[in-house]
Amino acid sequence: LVDAHDRIVAVLGGVPHGSKGKEWQAVEVAATAAAMKCRESSTFTEAQKHGRRGDFASRTVGYGYGNGRRKPQNFRVSGKANQEAMQELLQNKAIQRISGFQNALFNTFGHKNYLDHKETNNELLCKQPELRTNFPNNAFAATTFNLGPLSYSPPHMDPDNRASSWCADTTMGPFNPDRGGHLVLWDLGLVIRFPPGSTILFPSALITHSTIPIQADETRYAMVQYSSGGLFRWRENGFQSDKTFLAKATSEERAIRESARASRWKLSLQKFTRWADICHGDWRGTARTEAGLDELSELSDLEELLPVLRPAKRLRRQQLSVNNLSNV
Numbered sequence: 001l002v003d004a005h006d007r008i009v010a011v012l013g014g015v016p017h018g019s020k021g022k023e024w025q026a027v028e029v030a031a032t033a034a035a036m037k038c039r040e041s042s043t044f045t046e047a048q049k050h051g052r053r054g055d056f057a058s059r060t061v062g063y064g065y066g067n068g069r070r071k072p073q074n075f076r077v078s079g080k081a082n083q084e085a086m087q088e089l090l091q092n093k094a095i096q097r098i099s100g101f102q103n104a105l106f107n108t109f110g111h112k113n114y115l116d117h118k119e120t121n122n123e124l125l126c127k128q129p130e131l132r133t134n135f136p137n138n139a140f141a142a143t144t145f146n147l148g149p150l151s152y153s154p155p156h157m158d159p160d161n162r163a164s165s166w167c168a169d170t171t172m173g174p175f176n177p178d179r180g181g182h183l184v185l186w187d188l189g190l191v192i193r194f195p196p197g198s199t200i201l202f203p204s205a206l207i208t209h210s211t212i213p214i215q216a217d218e219t220r221y222a223m224v225q226y227s228s229g230g231l232f233r234w235r236e237n238g239f240q241s242d243k244t245f246l247a248k249a250t251s252e253e254r255a256i257r258e259s260a261r262a263s264r265w266k267l268s269l270q271k272f273t274r275w276a277d278i279c280h281g282d283w284r285g286t287a288r289t290e291a292g293l294d295e296l297s298e299l300s301d302l303e304e305l306l307p308v309l310r311p312a313k314r315l316r317r318q319q320l321s322v323n324n325l326s327n328v
Contacts, residue, residue, distance in 0.1 A: 001188070001202075007272035010166070010185070010202035012192065013105040028197030030094035032172040035221040039147040041085040054146075054153040054211075061086055062142035063124075063131045065230035066160055070241070072124055072231055074132050075142065089145065090134055095223065099135045099143075102168035102199055102225050106139055109201070111284045112271040113165050114139050117227055120235050127239055140168065140225035148173065149219045152211035155186055158204040160228055164268035166201040167226035173219040180214035196220075205229070270294045 001010040015024045044057045051058060059082075065072040077083050089095060107114045117139035124141075125131055134143045151173075161167055175181050177195035184191050186208040194200065194211075202209070204226065214220050237245040249257065277285050288294060 001190075002275045006274045006276055007269065008109050008275055008278070009272065010188075010207075011105055011109045011200065013101070013199040013201060015197055015199075016101050016104075024197055027094045027097050028172055031092065031098055031223070032174070032196070032219075032221060034089055034092040034095055035145060035147055035172060035223075036149075036219075038085045038089040038145065039149070041088075042082045042147075043079065053156060054151065056149070056151040057147040058144055058151075059086060059147065060142055060144045061090065061132075062134045062140070063231075064142050064160070064228035065234050066228055069230075072128060072131060072234060074130070086145075090143075096135060098170050098199070098223055099138060099225065102170060102201070102223075103135075103138050103140070105199060105201055106166065106168060108283055109278070110166060110271075110273055112273065116232075116271065117141075117165065120227075120232055123235060123239075124231060134225075138225070139227075141227040141231060142225070144224045144226075146222040146224070148221050150214060150216075151220045151222050152181065152213045153209075155184070155208050155210040157206070157208055158226070160230070161205040161226045162229040162232060163203065163205040164271065165203065165227065167204040167224055168199060168201045169204075170197070170199045170223045172196055172221040172223070175214040175218035175220050180212050180218070181220055182212040184210045184212065186210070 001008070001012070003009050019027075038059075039057055042057075042059070044059070048059065049055065049057050059077065060075045061077060063072055063074045077086050106117075121133070121139065121141060125133070134140075158167065169183070171181060171194050173196055175196065177193055181194050181196075182191050183194045183200060185202065188207065191212070192200065233242065234240070245257075246254070273283065273285055274288065277283065277288060280287070282288070285294075
């Protein structure tokens with residue numbers, strides 16, 4: 001999905017190319033079984049079973065910053081049995097394959113944002129080696145498992161996630177995707193069929209989204225990867241909180257910070273990949289950068305420089321006006 005200025009704002013990733021049919025179905029079935037086993041081997045508080053995202057069991061692992069934390073910290077999993085169940089789920093080969101596919105989609109369709117995530121993670125892990133990653137060579141800091149058995153959500157946004165980036169959502173479980181489980185992106189006016197085993201990436205902090213309920217005799221699980229926006233602010237502050245930075249900052253440092261804050265939305269928009277770049281084979285956006293075209297403008301400069309190639313039929317383009325992105 002692209003906005004009015006050709007920026008890719010969401011990706012309907014489907015399943016890995018070349019893995020359609022029985023191979024990826026086997027991955028989804030194995031991942032569903034692993035999620036079900038994790039839920040049955042775990043205990044959950046009422047808050048973990050009835051959160052603002054819906055009435056289903058969920059658990060978050062990895063690390064984040066915000067919501068009262070004084071510094072980036074690991075998400076806590078209480079109880080030995082819960083810790084063992086979650087560790088077994090993270091080590092499951094099918095879950096790891098889904099994680100790898102989510103990561104690959106992020107890198108392919110949002111390369112500059114992906115690099116920003118990787119660099120931030122690497123620097124945080126050097127500063128705080130106690131932070132635990134969920135999967136090796138992965139750009140996301142946190143993973144939430146919606147463990148059902150009926151995982152669907154009312155309309156909401158995820159304001160703690162990084163506003164200028166994506167969450168990666170993969171759905172699992174035996175349910176009929178024609179009768180329920182659809183992802184609704186309210187601000188875009190879209191209802192998207194979301195079959196088991198498929199993946200979608202979208203800016204969950206910017207777009208109000210929900211899930212259509214499945215049938216009562218069905219089950220649905222989900223695996224969602226993302227990074228807290230607070231992690232990036234912590235890094236930009238020189239690995240300290242806003243409060244600590246401002247308490248020690250000189251007037252000159254405060255002025256520089258305010259100038260950077262005012263232009264942050266422009267820099268954030270520049271990190272979204274252009275669809276024309278993908279069509280020309282420049283998914284990293286290096287040609288745009290080398291030509292000095294990263295500076296935000298009202299036109300897609302690369303389309304002026306190069307002839308627009310008509311995308312293949314299987315890569316359908318949908319022009320959408322996403323006013324929310326101007327408020328990143």
